[in-house]
Amino acid sequence: MTQEIDLYLRKSAITRQRERALTFRAQEQRGRRWADENGYTVRKVWADNLSAYTDTVRPEFDKAIGxxxxxxxxxxxxxxxxxFSRKGAGAVxxxxxxxxxIVFDYERLDSADPRDRRDIIxxxxxxxxxSSLLSHRVxxxxxxxxxxxxxxxxxPYGFEIADKETRKLRHAGTWSNLIRIFEATAEGKSARTIAQELNAEExxxxxxxxxxxxxxxxxxRSPVYEGWQAVSLTRGGRSVPYRDKRGERVxxxxxxxxxxxxxxxxxxxxAIAGHLPVAPEYQRGKPKHLLSGLLRCASCGGGTAIHGRSYRCYNYTVGKPCAEPASAMRSLIEAYIFEEWLGAVLKADLDDGDPLMIAVAERWVALTKPEETEEHRQALAAVKAAEKALERLAEDxxxxxYDGAMGRFYPRLVSEAEADLVAAENRAAEFGGAVDLTIFDDTxxxxxAWEVADDAMRRDLIRLAIDQVTxxxxFRGKPFVGEERCVITWATPSQG
Structure with missing residues (x-):
């Protein structure tokens, strides 16, 4: 009766001496021939297509040894x-x-022969x-x-190798797609939406x-699109710019x-860090009526929708539970909210530091000077991003x-991040000049202005001072009394 033997195969792209490492198929054929010649039957073949370096997990090897x-x-x-292994004597x-x-065919070593023990070790x-020398050289x-x-x-996507010797990068045919991705992202389009569009276009x-x-x-996020060599400090971690021995980017x-x-x-x-608002064209629909999006049902907290001539609790209109659904005649509640808005805005005084007028001023600039406001938003976003970069360095x-070799670059990285923060803060400080609010001081x-404004402008004006109305x-038969039915949440200044 023949005995059983297992075969362990491992393939690597590395050549050994002047002989190319044998393929799995060639190794298996050789192993089966040895088994036949020595009275064994092959029970199982284990195979790893992995390196034998010490930091590599080889599941099939572990199973074979087990x-x-x-x-x-x-x-x-x-x-x-x-x-077999490059972990040294400890493996055998x-x-x-x-x-x-254990039989090593190439070296003609067999642990069944006591004289081979020293040679195997x-x-x-x-x-x-x-392995250590090769790893060091690599x-x-x-x-x-x-x-x-x-x-x-x-x-990387968008690039190709320009020269096989230097392995420098140049633009590939996909470069236009790459630029399109950056532009769409910068405009506020979500990564998911961009991916869906690219997939739809095949x-x-x-x-x-x-x-x-x-x-x-x-x-x-990859530094390579800024032109820099990139590395990951941790396996599977984010890419960061590589630093040479002088600490310079390459x-x-x-x-x-x-x-x-x-x-x-x-x-x-x-934009992907969430420091910039989503572009209007990528936001969901704008309100169609003066108070759409502002009204909330006091009972369930949900929004309202136009139903006939009234604003009515949206949940109630679609059959969802609401114990006391709110409903108000559109003409009556719109007139009440306008009068309250008008009185509050005319009463507020920017010179006295009234929070409502500060909020109105901020939103008025955003409404009348969108380009300048967008620049200011971007400047504030840059400040937040620079602050986050400093926090990330501290967390890392x-x-x-940074305990290892990269540690010597930490002071420089902090210095650069602090310089970026100062520059961002200086840029943000350039904004905030005088705002003409004459219109809000004259009844x-x-x-x-209200009379000549179209519906869209009136909605914008109302929202200068009001965030929400609950x-x-x-009750049927009882007239609408705004003071009894409505709670207005007035606008407050942004936190920058």
Whole structure:
């Protein structure tokens, strides 16, 4: 009766001596031939298409060793010692001490022969030393290439390798798609919406499968689109600009190749960080009636909808539960809210620091000077982003990310982040000049402005001073009394 043996196969792209490492198929054929020649039957074939480096988990190897130690099989065949493990003697001595049979075909070593024990241990140590030396050389080579601005992996989306020697990047045919993604993001379109549009148009994605919001976010955040060499400080973590030995960023772009414009990158990143408002054209519909979106039912807290000639609790109109659904005649409640709005605005005084008039002034500028207001918003957003960058650096240091070699760059990174914050604060301080509020100090002028305004302008004017109106349920036969039925939430200044 023949005994059973398992085969362990591992493939690597690395060549050994002058012989190309055998494929899985070739290794298995060789293992089965050994088994036939030595009276064994192959019970199971284990195979890892992974490196044997010490920091790599090889599930099939672990299972093969487990089966051997558990006496599920009396022997294990492996093509060569460096295919088995590169963790050194520690990987083989426990097996030898347990009397387990391990066969290394290439070296013609067999633990069943006591004379081979020393050679097996020595070969294991040689494999470990070779792995360590190779790893060191690879790291040194990659570090030098990074310092020289070579892009080491596959070209990022929108780029291609310009030269195989320098591995610098240039624009590829997908560059226009990349710019489109940055522009749409900067304008306030969500990553999910952009991904859906690209998929609908069958624009090929970086992975060749489909676009996703996370793909868009990673691209917007990647330093490579600013032209910088990028690395991840932690496995699977965000990309950051690589720093050479002098602590300088390294360009990966070929000569005369331009990155994504800096202002566009900045606006896109502020948008995905949530520091910029969603563009109006990407927001859901605007109110169609004067108080649409402002009224709330006091009973259920839901909004209202026009039903006939009245504003009525929306939940109630669609069959959802509401104990005391609010309802108010449109003409009556609109007239009441307008009179309250008019009185409150004319009474408020900016010179006395009235919070209502400060809020009205802020919103009036946004309404009448949208471009200037948008610049101010972007300046304030840049301040928030710079503050967040400083916080992230502190969090990363606390997490130990800068404990290693990158630690020497931490002071410079903090200095740069603080300089960015100061610049952002100075830019934001440029705004905030005098605002002409004459219209809100003159009753006749304000009435006249209201009379000539169209429906859209009237809605905007009302919202200068009012954030919300809570309405209680009325009773049949009882006239509408605004003071009894409505609670107005007046506008307050923004927090910057």
């Amino acid at each position: 089966a051997l130690l558990a006496d599920e099989v009396p022997a294990l065949w492996c093509y060569a010692a460096d295919r 001595i426990p097996l030898l001490d347990e009397g387990k049979r 020595n070969r294991a140590e040689e494999a470990r030393e070779y 790291r040194d080579t990659k570090a030098q290439q990074r310092d020289e601005g070579a892009w080491l992996g596959a070209a 624009v090929p994605s970086p992975d060749g499968i489909s676009w996703g919001g996370s793909t868009i976010h990673r691209m917007i 360009s990966v772009l070929a000569e005369d190749v331009e990155p994504v414009p800096a202002d566009l990158v900045k606006r896109a990143r502020l 240091r606390k997490a130990g990310i 006749d002028m304000l009435y006249a 309405v209680t349920r009325g």
